[in-house]
Amino acid sequence: MKCPFCSYRDSRVIDSRAVEDGTSIRRRRECPDCGRRFTTYEKYEETPLVVSKKDGRRELFDAKKLLGGLLKAFEKRPVPYEKVQEIADGVERELRMNGESEVESTRIGELVMRHLEETDQIAYVRFASVYRQFADVKNFMQELERIMHKDQQGK
Secondary structure, eight states: OOOTTTOOSOOEEEEEEEETTTTEEEEEEEOTTTOOEEEEEEEOOOOOOEEEOTTSOEEEOOHHHHHHHHHHHTTTSSOOHHHHHHHHHHHHHHHHHTOOSEEEHHHHHHHHHHHHHHHOHHHHHHHHHHHTTOOSHHHHHHHHHHHHHHHHHHO
């Protein structure tokens, strides 16, 4: 690596350490020409994740948008912010672990629904009402009955 002080074209690594939970490497370097030391960071390049929408549009995955939707679903619910953030991180991790550069918006919605149903039924119903676009109260009640039936079987 080129020295930032004298522009010498080489440097030697003195020390390397993993940082940011092992997703980066911090390297302490020394220039053999001027003897000055400097720090560099090495990080893998994350490929962009593209979301294909129902109407055919494509947009970049936005973790803030996902978190915003979750926060709306959990509004006034006794769930700590850290748990909401954990769900958002888990959904993004699952999407990226698939290894595909493009994902359908319905896949994201289904992952969110699964996490919400396991965490808080009220947040689940709130999210479902927007995501599934219930046409009327009958559709809404069918979803509530499905949750209640599943809950009764689990006990």
